Amino acid sequence: MENRKSESHTSFSKKKTIWGRIFVWGALIIFLILLALGLLRTQKGPVGVGDKTPNFTLTTFDGEQISLSSLKGKVVLINFWASWCTPCEQEAAELEMAWQSYQGSGKVIFLGVDYVDTEPEAQAYLQKYNISYPNGPDLGTRISQAFRIRGVPETYILDQNGIIQFVQIGPFRSSSQIQSVIDSFLQP
Amino acid sequence: MIANIGYGALCITLVIAVYGIVAAIYGSQRKSPYWVDSARNAMLLTFPLLTLSVIALEILLVNGNYELDYVASVTSKSMPLYLKITALWGGQAGSLVFWTWVMSAFASAVTLRNWERDREFLPWVIVVALVTLTFFLGLIIFVENPFARVWVFGGSVIVKSMFPPAGAALFFQEDGRGLNPLLRHPGMIIHPPMLYIGFVAFVIPYAFAIAALITGRTDDRWIRITRRWTLVAWLFLSLGLLLGGRWAYDVLGWGGYWGWDPVEISALMPWLTGTAFLHSVMIQEKRGMLKHWNMVLIILTYDLVIFGTFLTRSGVLSSVHAFAQSSIGPLFFGFIGLTFVVSLSLLLNRWNELKSEAHLTSLLSREALFLLNNLLFLGILVVSFWGVIFPLLSELITGQKVTVGPPFYQRATAPLFAGLLLLMGIAPLSAWRHSTVQTLGKALWKPTIVSLFGPLIAAVFGIHYWAALLGFWLVAFVASVTFYEYGRAVIARSHSRSEPIWRAFWELAGRNRRRYGGYIIHLGVAMMGLGIIGVEMFQTETQGTIGPGQELKLGHYSISYDSIAIFDTSDGRNVARAVVNIYKDGHLVGEVYPRRDYYYESQQPMTIPGVRSTMEDDLYVILVDWKPVSTSMATFKIYHNPLVNWLWLGGLVFILGALVAAWPDRDEQTVRVKKKKESLVRSNA
Numbered sequence: 001m002e003n004r005k006s007e008s009h010t011s012f013s014k015k016k017t018i019w020g021r022i023f024v025w026g027a028l029i030i031f032l033i034l035l036a037l038g039l040l041r042t043q044k045g046p047v048g049v050g051d052k053t054p055n056f057t058l059t060t061f062d063g064e065q066i067s068l069s070s071l072k073g074k075v076v077l078i079n080f081w082a083s084w085c086t087p088c089e090q091e092a093a094e095l096e097m098a099w100q101s102y103q104g105s106g107k108v109i110f111l112g113v114d115y116v117d118t119e120p121e122a123q124a125y126l127q128k129y130n131i132s133y134p135n136g137p138d139l140g141t142r143i144s145q146a147f148r149i150r151g152v153p154e155t156y157i158l159d160q161n162g163i164i165q166f167v168q169i170g171p172f173r174s175s176s177q178i179q180s181v182i183d184s185f186l187q188p
Numbered sequence: 189m190i191a192n193i194g195y196g197a198l199c200i201t202l203v204i205a206v207y208g209i210v211a212a213i214y215g216s217q218r219k220s221p222y223w224v225d226s227a228r229n230a231m232l233l234t235f236p237l238l239t240l241s242v243i244a245l246e247i248l249l250v251n252g253n254y255e256l257d258y259v260a261s262v263t264s265k266s267m268p269l270y271l272k273i274t275a276l277w278g279g280q281a282g283s284l285v286f287w288t289w290v291m292s293a294f295a296s297a298v299t300l301r302n303w304e305r306d307r308e309f310l311p312w313v314i315v316v317a318l319v320t321l322t323f324f325l326g327l328i329i330f331v332e333n334p335f336a337r338v339w340v341f342g343g344s345v346i347v348k349s350m351f352p353p354a355g356a357a358l359f360f361q362e363d364g365r366g367l368n369p370l371l372r373h374p375g376m377i378i379h380p381p382m383l384y385i386g387f388v389a390f391v392i393p394y395a396f397a398i399a400a401l402i403t404g405r406t407d408d409r410w411i412r413i414t415r416r417w418t419l420v421a422w423l424f425l426s427l428g429l430l431l432g433g434r435w436a437y438d439v440l441g442w443g444g445y446w447g448w449d450p451v452e453i454s455a456l457m458p459w460l461t462g463t464a465f466l467h468s469v470m471i472q473e474k475r476g477m478l479k480h481w482n483m484v485l486i487i488l489t490y491d492l493v494i495f496g497t498f499l500t501r502s503g504v505l506s507s508v509h510a511f512a513q514s515s516i517g518p519l520f521f522g523f524i525g526l527t528f529v530v531s532l533s534l535l536l537n538r539w540n541e542l543k544s545e546a547h548l549t550s551l552l553s554r555e556a557l558f559l560l561n562n563l564l565f566l567g568i569l570v571v572s573f574w575g576v577i578f579p580l581l582s583e584l585i586t587g588q589k590v591t592v593g594p595p596f597y598q599r600a601t602a603p604l605f606a607g608l609l610l611l612m613g614i615a616p617l618s619a620w621r622h623s624t625v626q627t628l629g630k631a632l633w634k635p636t637i638v639s640l641f642g643p644l645i646a647a648v649f650g651i652h653y654w655a656a657l658l659g660f661w662l663v664a665f666v667a668s669v670t671f672y673e674y675g676r677a678v679i680a681r682s683h684s685r686s687e688p689i690w691r692a693f694w695e696l697a698g699r700n701r702r703r704y705g706g707y708i709i710h711l712g713v714a715m716m717g718l719g720i721i722g723v724e725m726f727q728t729e730t731q732g733t734i735g736p737g738q739e740l741k742l743g744h745y746s747i748s749y750d751s752i753a754i755f756d757t758s759d760g761r762n763v764a765r766a767v768v769n770i771y772k773d774g775h776l777v778g779e780v781y782p783r784r785d786y787y788y789e790s791q792q793p794m795t796i797p798g799v800r801s802t803m804e805d806d807l808y809v810i811l812v813d814w815k816p817v818s819t820s821m822a823t824f825k826i827y828h829n830p831l832v833n834w835l836w837l838g839g840l841v842f843i844l845g846a847l848v849a850a851w852p853d854r855d856e857q858t859v860r861v862k863k864k865k866e867s868l869v870r871s872n873a
Contacts, residue, residue, distance in 0.1 A: 021536060028532060031577075032525050035498075038580045039517050084593030086442050093731055093823075094812070116591045173784075173793050174813040174823075 047147050051164050053156070054146045058111055060136035061123060066111065068162065075185045076158040077110045077178070080138075080149050082117045083125035088153045091171035092129035098178040099133045108182055113138045115152050159185050191256060194244030195335040195350055198285075201237040201292075202325040204230045208318045216311035224311045228299050231314050234321060235296040238289045242276070245285060245334055249275050254361040257348045258282055258334040264366030264789050266760040271367055274377045278367045280501065280516075281334035283380060288324045290381075291388040295321070298392050298417065306409060312399035313392075320391055323523050331516050366760075369787045369794040375435030379428055383455060386425025387493045390458065392417040393465075394490035397483055401534040406479060406541050411469045415702075418469075419850035422462045426846060429455055430839040439794070443729065443808050443827030445835065448594040453572045454496030460572070461489040464565035471555045474620055476545030480535075481562070483542060487531040494524055499576070552623040557615040564607045571600040598724070602655075609662040609717060612710050613639075613669040635672040639665035659721040666714040670707050697848055705849025712845055715838025722805075722831025731812065731825040739771075742826045745807050746771045749822055750779075752814055762786040766811045766822060770800050782811040782824070803837075805830040 047053070057067040068076070079095060081088040095110065102108035112135035114122045119137065126135055138144050147156065150169070157166040166181050208230030215223025245258075250272050254260040262278040263271075277283040295317035303310050328334070336348045339356035347353055370376070393414035400410040432452070433445035446452060465485040471478050498520040548556050575592045617631040642664025643657040651657065674696075682692035697704040732740040739746045750767040757763055765783040769776060780798025787794065800807045806829040814822040 017539075024532065024536070028528055032521075032528070034577060034580045034584060035521055035524070037584055039521055041583075082591075082593060084595050086444060086447055086594065087440075090442055097813075116593075173795060176813060177793070 041148075047156070047164060047167075049164055049167060053158060053162055053164060056143045056146060058113060058134070058136045058143065059139065060134045061114075061119070061126070062134075064134065066134055066136075071109055072162060073160050074106075075108045075160060075182055076162075077108070077155060077182065078113060078147075078158070079110065079155045080113045080115050080144060080147070080152050081125075082115045082152045083121040084117065085152045087171045089125075089129075091153060091173075092125070092131065094172050094175040094178060096129055096131050096133070097175035098182070099131075101175075101179060102182070103132075107186060110134070112136070113143050115144050115149070116141065157181055157185070190244050190247050191253070191335040191337065191350075194241045194248070195329075195333065197237045197241040197244070198325060198329055198335075201234050201241070201288075202322065202329060204233055204237070205318045205322045205325060208234075209315055209322065212311040212314040212318070221307075224307075224314075227311060227314050227318075231299050231318060232296050234292045234318075235289075238285075238292045242285060242289050245282065246273060246276060248335075249273065249282075252364065254364050255337050255358050256334070257336055257338050260338070260361050260364040262364070262367050264364040264760070266758075266789065267366055268759065271372060271377075275367055277380045277384070278371060279334075281328065281332040283384065284324060284328050284332055285334055286381065287384050287388060288321055288328065290385050291317070291321055291324070291391060294389050294392055294417075295395075298395075306405075306413060308403045308405060309396060309399040309410065309413075312402050313395040316395035316398050317391060323519075327516055327519060331519065363789070366787065366789045369785065369792045370439055372794075373435055373439050375431045375438060379431035379435055382424050382431055383428030386421050386423070386428050387458070387497070389417060389421030389424060390462065390486075390489050390493055392421070393486050397486045398531065398534060401483065401538050404538065404541065406538060408469075408472050408476070408479075411472055411482065415469065416850060416852065418462070418466060419702075419846065422459070422466060423843065423846040423850050425455070425459050425462060427843055429459060430843070434836060434839075437832075438797070443727065443797075443829060444723070445832075448575070448597040450576050451500050453576055453597075454492075454499040457496060457569055457572055458489045458492040460565050460569045461485050461492060464562045465489060467558050467565075468562050471558055475555055477548075477555060478559070479542040479544060480539065483535055485562075487535060491524065491527055491531065494520070494527060498524055550622050550624065552618055552625065552628050554615055554618045554620050554623065557611055557618055561608060561611045561615065564604050564611070567604045568601050571597060571604070575600075606658065606662055609666055609714075612713065613662070613665040616669060616673050616707070616710070632669075635668040636665065638668040638672075653725065656721060656725050659717065659725070663714045663717040663721070666710055666717070670711045670714070674704065674707050701851050702849050705845050705847070705851075708845030708848055709842055710845075712838045712840070712842030715834050715841055717838070719831050719833065719835025719838060722834065723829050726830045727827060729825065729827045731823065733813075733821050733823040735821050740824055740826065742807075742828050744773050745826070745828060746774075747807075747809060747824065747826060749824065752811075752820075752822060760788050762788065764811065764814060766798075766814070766824075768798060768809055768824070770807055770809075780807075780809050782809045784811050801833060803831075803833050806832050 053068065055067065055069045057065055059065055077095075081092070095112075099110045102110075110133035112126075112131065112133060114135060114137045117137065122135075122137065125131075147154070153168075153171050155166075155168040155172065156164050157168075159165045165185055172178050208227045211223045211230060212227035215221070215225075215227060248256055248259050249263050250269065252259065252263060252265060252272075258279060258281045262275040262282065267275075275282065277286045295314075298317075299310070299314065333350055336350050338359040338361070339347045339349060339353055340359045341347070341353075341356050346359060347356060352358070393410075396410040396414045400406050432455070436447070437443070437445045465482060468478050468482055468485060472482055498517070501516055501520065548559075550556060575597055579591045613635070614628070614632065617635075618628055639661060642660045646657055646660045651660075674693075677696055678689060678692045681687060681696055682689050685692070687695065697708075728743055730740065730742045734740050734749050736749055736751060739748045748769045748771065750769055752764060752766045754762070754764045763783055763785050765781050768780050768782060770778045770780060778800045780800055782798035783796050785794045785796065786792075795810055795812075798809045798811075800809075806827075808827040808829055810825040810827075812823040812825050814820075
């Protein structure tokens with residue numbers, strides 16, 4: 001009787017060990033697959049200067065729908081940001097300041113794409129920095145995936161033909177830096 | 189010529205390393221000391237060869253041989269000599285050379301030790317060290333060669349290669365592009381090598397762990413041999429993390445020191461497992477417990493080092509750190525897979541032999557509390573790892589990328605860090621094996637009462653936020669327990685030996701360096717905790733555009749803009765430097781000079797804050813923008829960072845404690861000398 005008990009105990013702990021091993025190996029394999037997929041995506045590289053951007057439609061926090069194709073003929077600045085992103089805060093006021101100087105001209109449009117965020121926090125952020133250009137959430141991360149962004153903040157400036165002419169990884173340092181880039185595309 | 193020597197030395201090192209691996213395995217299988225010694229000599233030979241390669245690269249960097257792509261990308265004529273020298277780790281290819289060189293130094297140093305008692309470990313330690321070295325050498329020679337020159341075909345096509353392609357001419361550049369201005373900071377000059385040394389040194393305990401698994405000698409011998417090496421690795425890694433934080437604070441201009449960026453997390457993860465390991469090995473040494481756990485921790489630490497390097501270099505994850513992307517990602521991936529699979533197979537193979545020799549006898553014993561401490565460290569690791577890997581996972585499963593930001597990490601790790609602080613106060617007062625509520629309570633009540641003054645003082649200063657008060661109590665608790673424990677021992681020694689207090693303090697630290705070094709580290713952590721609470725919970729900021737003589741207010745402070753000067757410097761910068769007066773409650777307390785340097789050659793601006801620093805707080809002023817002379821308005825951003833200097837001061841105390849702990853014990857040496865003498869006496873007799 002005792003023998004049978006200890007036998008069943010051993011077989012139970014053996015089973016436990018086998019399942020433990022299967023679990024550990026499984027976890028390792030999943031981890032490696034994840035890394036491999038991430039790596040494959042990275043090998044494509046980010047969208048860069050000279051590339052044509054895919055069309056997208058941004059639904060702003062006010063409910064307005066803005067499609068990129070409708071902005072042809074204008075210089076478009078697309079800024080990816082998030083309310084949780086500290087470096088974004090560094091450039092928020094600068095972006096707004098730059099926007100103020102183009103707002104009336106009709107030649108330039110700024111679009112803020114809010115990346116992986118929650119609406120109340122995003123709204124609070126926009127209010128904090130008095131941001132007045134159109135901003136909307138990147139629903140389903142479709143826009144950021146199309147641009148293959150690596151993080152926030154990232155800013156893409158498109159010329160009148162929708163071709164990317166300037167990419168800023170990380171925050172802008174000043175509004176004059178933003179203006180000098182945009183002005184170079186506005187020259188006749 | 190010099191480039192050829194450097195590259196040649198690398199190639200020879202690779203051949204020698206491969207030979208060393210084969211010889212060590214063959215020697216171990218055949219039980220032939222001849223082949224193992226030969227492998228050991230191969231290991232030792234890698235160091236002078238790599239030193240030659242490093243010297244060659246340094247000469248090229250200092251001379252400004254801009255026909256080499258690496259030299260042109262990280263140096264320029266206007267850079268001062270010290271920056272040219274440190275440009276060795278200013279870019280990817282050079283930092284890989286530096287990495288292999290340091291690794292070879294550590295591995296050679298370890299093979300020079302006396303192996304008489306642990307001969308069976310030797311071949312496998314050599315194999316692990318040389319396999320890692322071979323991998324990195326392969327990366328340098330075949331993918332990221334710092335000695336590669338730039339060639340042109342017919343004046344237009346540019347190719348980077350070591351040797352001239354047919355029909356190509358060498359391309360001589362007039363000047364280099366220069367080091368990224370963000371990296372021209374004393375913190376950044378020392379930060380990467382410290383981090384690399386920390387990373388690399390963890391190879392040594394890992395190599396011994398693997399050797400123990402292969403040879404089946406799974407007692408605590410491998411831990412005792414590598415104790416000091418682990419502490420050294422941990423010391424450098426901690427220093428690297430601290431310097432990185434200081435650099436971010438001084439240079440990045442967002443008033444913070446830690447942003448929970450994947451690159452930062454990838455350096456934190458091995459530190460977390462390394463710290464857990466340093467605590468849990470004590471349990472194996474004292475009680476023969478947690479053998480599996482220690483193996484798992486050291487394997488994880490090594491693999492997280494490789495994983496972290498992969499993350500920072502491959503561009504797999506979103507990061508605000510603009511690291512150069514390169515093609516080394518897939519190779520790193522292969523190496524990660526190899527080390528994980530081999531380590532796991534070996535560990536599972538020996539799993540049953542790693543059984544504990546004892547069981548937990550009390551839930552309040554020191555070993556139980558250490559185990560809890562380990563679980564908390566692992567908890568923080570899981571949060572960090574999950575945050576880093578989650579975007580990849582969500583993209584795979586839902587097709588939608590979801591990233592977690594700093595609030596996730598802050599919320600998830602804050603209670604775990606608080607738990608660690610609490611344990612840091614309780615564990616040093618609990619006893620090994622058996623501790624009860626009564627014994628622990630008796631030991632704890634005095635420092636606990638003293639610690640209540642922490643939140644009380646905070647409350648008197650008008651702080652009523654419960655999380656902050658809890659934080660202040662925890663910090664005060666750790667500090668009072670540490671002082672109580674250390675103070676009690678110092679007074680006892682001073683009384684019993686009639687020594688002056690300072691001498692008793694010194695002698696005590698020298699007698700049991702790990703224990704008292706540990707206390708100093710705990711004190712450093714408490715001080716850092718104070719700084720972190722100050723910045724994370726009470727930081728305030730404002731931004732405004734003001735003209736000369738106008739003021740910008742923030743809390744008790746106000747700044748007044750005095751003037752701005754714009755000038756060129758001899759090292760190729762255009763500097764805009766503002767003069768700003770700082771007032772506290774209406775009284776002038778100082779003058780700061782926030783500035784913006786624009787580097788002509790790399791066309792990059794850099795913001796250097798003007799900081800008024802005291803132990804109470806920092807007023808951190810950034811010059812954001814300025815208008816031409818006609819309007820003379822300037823935009824400033826101000827951060828008020830309370831208590832932040834406690835973070836840096838605590839960091840210094842922390843490093844001092846780590847140094848004390850890592851220093852060889854005097855007793856150990858005495859014992860060794862005594863034993864030698866005894867054996868001499870015996871042999872004479």
